[in-house]
Amino acid sequence: MLVALDRSAPTPLAVQVADGLRGAALDGRLRVGERVPATRVLARELGVSRTVTAAAYDQLVAEGWLGARHGSGTFVLAAPSGAAPRGSDASSLPPGDSNDALLPPGGGAATDLRPGSPCLEVLDTASWRRAWRRAGDLDPAARPEYAGVPAFRAAVSEHLLRHRGLVGADVLATAGTTAGLTELVALLTRRLGRPVRAGFEDPGYRRAAGVLRAAGAEVIALAVDAEGVVVGNLPAGLDLVYVTPAHQYPLGGRLPVARRAALVERARAEGFVLVEDDYDGELRYDVAPLPVLAALGPDVVVHLGTAGKIATPDLGVGWLVAPPALAAELLAQRRTTGTRPAPAGQQVLAAWVHDGGLGRHLTRLRRELRVRRGLVVDAVRAAGHGVLGDRAGAHLVVPLPSAALERGVVDAAGGAGVLLDGLAAHHLDDTRERRSGVLVGWAAPSRTELGAALERVRGVLAGAAAGPA
Numbered sequence: 107m108l109v110a111l112d113r114s115a116p117t118p119l120a121v122q123v124a125d126g127l128r129g130a131a132l133d134g135r136l137r138v139g140e141r142v143p144a145t146r147v148l149a150r151e152l153g154v155s156r157t158v159t160a161a162a163y164d165q166l167v168a169e170g171w172l173g174a175r176h177g178s179g180t181f182v183l184a185a186p187s188g189a190a191p192r193g194s195d196a197s198s199l200p201p202g203d204s205n206d207a208l209l210p211p212g213g214g215a216a217t218d219l220r221p222g223s224p225c226l227e228v229l230d231t232a233s234w235r236r237a238w239r240r241a242g243d244l245d246p247a248a249r250p251e252y253a254g255v256p257a258f259r260a261a262v263s264e265h266l267l268r269h270r271g272l273v274g275a276d277v278l279a280t281a282g283t284t285a286g287l288t289e290l291v292a293l294l295t296r297r298l299g300r301p302v303r304a305g306f307e308d309p310g311y312r313r314a315a316g317v318l319r320a321a322g323a324e325v326i327a328l329a330v331d332a333e334g335v336v337v338g339n340l341p342a343g344l345d346l347v348y349v350t351p352a353h354q355y356p357l358g359g360r361l362p363v364a365r366r367a368a369l370v371e372r373a374r375a376e377g378f379v380l381v382e383d384d385y386d387g388e389l390r391y392d393v394a395p396l397p398v399l400a401a402l403g404p405d406v407v408v409h410l411g412t413a414g415k416i417a418t419p420d421l422g423v424g425w426l427v428a429p430p431a432l433a434a435e436l437l438a439q440r441r442t443t444g445t446r447p448a449p450a451g452q453q454v455l456a457a458w459v460h461d462g463g464l465g466r467h468l469t470r471l472r473r474e475l476r477v478r479r480g481l482v483v484d485a486v487r488a489a490g491h492g493v494l495g496d497r498a499g500a501h502l503v504v505p506l507p508s509a510a511l512e513r514g515v516v517d518a519a520g521g522a523g524v525l526l527d528g529l530a531a532h533h534l535d536d537t538r539e540r541r542s543g544v545l546v547g548w549a550a551p552s553r554t555e556l557g558a559a560l561e562r563v564r565g566v567l568a569g570a571a572a573g574p575a
C-alpha cells in the first residue's frame with residue numbers, strides 16, 4: 107500500500123495522496139526509475155475520484171520528482187532529499203559509491219542494471235492482489251508454527267517437486283536465503299563450540315559471506331571457473347561449503363553433474379554441511395535443469411530457496427530443506443529463541459500457488475527473461491565484447507581485461523544514467539586472483555527502459571577494450 111488516507115482528517119485528499127507518495131519515496135517503497143500506478147488505478151484502489159489522484163500527480167510533477175514518459179506511464183524521476191534507495195541497495199555498492207553520485211546530471215532517472223531485483227513487468231497484478239486478499243483471511247485461532255505455515259510448506263514442497271525435481275521435500279519456511287543461512291551458521295557454531303570454517307565461492311554472493319563473517323566464521327575462498335566451483339581444489343578441514351550450483355553467482359556457470367556428485371561425496375567423507383543456494387534455479391529458460399544437490403545428497407545438503415527472484419524480495423519469504431536431524435535442531439533452536447519467520451508473506455505465496463498464479467508467472471517470466479537476455483547479448487556483442495554466463499537467470503558478466511577498465515566502465519555507465527556492478531566487489535577481501543568485468547542484469551526495468559539503457563551500455567563498452575571471454 108503506497109498511500110493510506112484518513113477521511114476524517116481536514117487535509118484535502120489530493121494533498122494526502124501527494125504526501126503519501128512522497129513518504130513512499132522517502133522510505134524507499136518507491137525508488138527512482140520505478141513506475142507509479144496510473145492515476146485511474148490508484149484512484150480505484152483508494153476509492154477516490156481520479157481528479158484527486160491526478161491533482162496529486164500534478165503537484166509532484168511540478169515539484170520535479172515525478173515525470174511522465176510518453177506512452178509508458180509516470181515514473182519517479184528523483185528521490186526527495188533524504189530518501190533511501192531500495193532494491194538498488196546502497197549497501198551493495200562498492201565503498202565510496204552512492205546511487206545519487208551515479209545519477210545522470212540533471213537528476214533524470216537512472217536505470218538499474220545491477221543484478222538482484224525481480225522482474226515485475228510481467229507480474230499479473232490481479233492474481234497477485236487476489237493472493238494478498240486471500241492471505242488476509244487469517245484464522246484467529248492459529249498458533250505459532252515454528253516450521254512455517256502448513257499451506258506454505260506444502261506449496262513449496264510441490265513447487266520443488268515440479269520445478270527442481272526434488273521429491274518429498276520437508277520444507278522449513280525462512281525469511282529468505284540469508285536468514286536461513288544465519289540460522290544454520292548459528293547452530294553449527296554452537297554445535298562446534300568454535301567458529302565455523304566455511305568454504306565459499308570466490309567470486310561469490312557477498313551478502314552470504316557477510317552472514318558467515320557476522321557469525322564469526324572463517325570464510326575460505328574456493329576457486330570458481332566458468333562451470334562453477336572447482337571441487338578438486340577444495341581444502342580439507344571445512345565445516346560448511348556454500349555454493350550456487352544452478353547458476354554460479356556471479357559468473358553464471360552451471361555446475362556439471364560429475365562435480366555435483368564429487369561435492370556430495372566430499373561432504374559425506376569429510377562431514378561438512380553442503381549449502382546449496384538455489385536462488386534462481388527456476389529461471390533456466392532453455393535447457394533442462396540438472397539434479398539439485400539436495401536430491402543427490404539429502405543426508406548432507408541444506409537447500410536454500412527464495413521467493414526473491416521469482417516474486418519479490420519484499421515478501422521476505424524463503425525456504426530451507428535440510429537432513430532430518432539438522433532440520434529438527436534448527437526447529438529446536440527456533441523454539442528456544444521463540445523466533446519464527448513471519449507468516450504473512452508465506453500466506454501470500456501459498457495463496458498465489460493455490461490460485462495457479464506462480465505457475466503462470468514462471469512461464470511468463472522465463473519467456474520474458476530469455477528475450478531480455480537476447481537484447482543484452484546483442485548489445486554487448488555489438489560493442490565488440492563477449493559474455494560469460496549460462497542462458498539462465500537475469501544477469502551475465504562482460505569480462506574486461508583489468509580492474510581499472512572495470513571501474514571505468516561502471517563509472518562511465520553511471521555517468522550515462524545506467525547503474526552497473528563490477529566484479530571486484532564480489533570477490534572475497536583476501537582474494538589472490540581477481541577477475542575483472544561488469545555484471546549486467548535485465549530484470550529490474552521495463553523492457554522499453556532496458557532497451558534504451560542498453561544503447562548507452564553499448565556506447566560505453568564500445569569505448570573499452572574487450573577482456574578474455
Ligand SMILES: Cc1ncc(COP(=O)(O)O)c(C=O)c1O
Binds near residue numbers: 311419
Ligand atoms: C546468490 C543469491 N542468493 C540468494 C539471494 C536472495 O537472498 P534473500 O532471499 O536473502 O533475499 C540473492 C538475491 O539477490 C542472490 O543473488
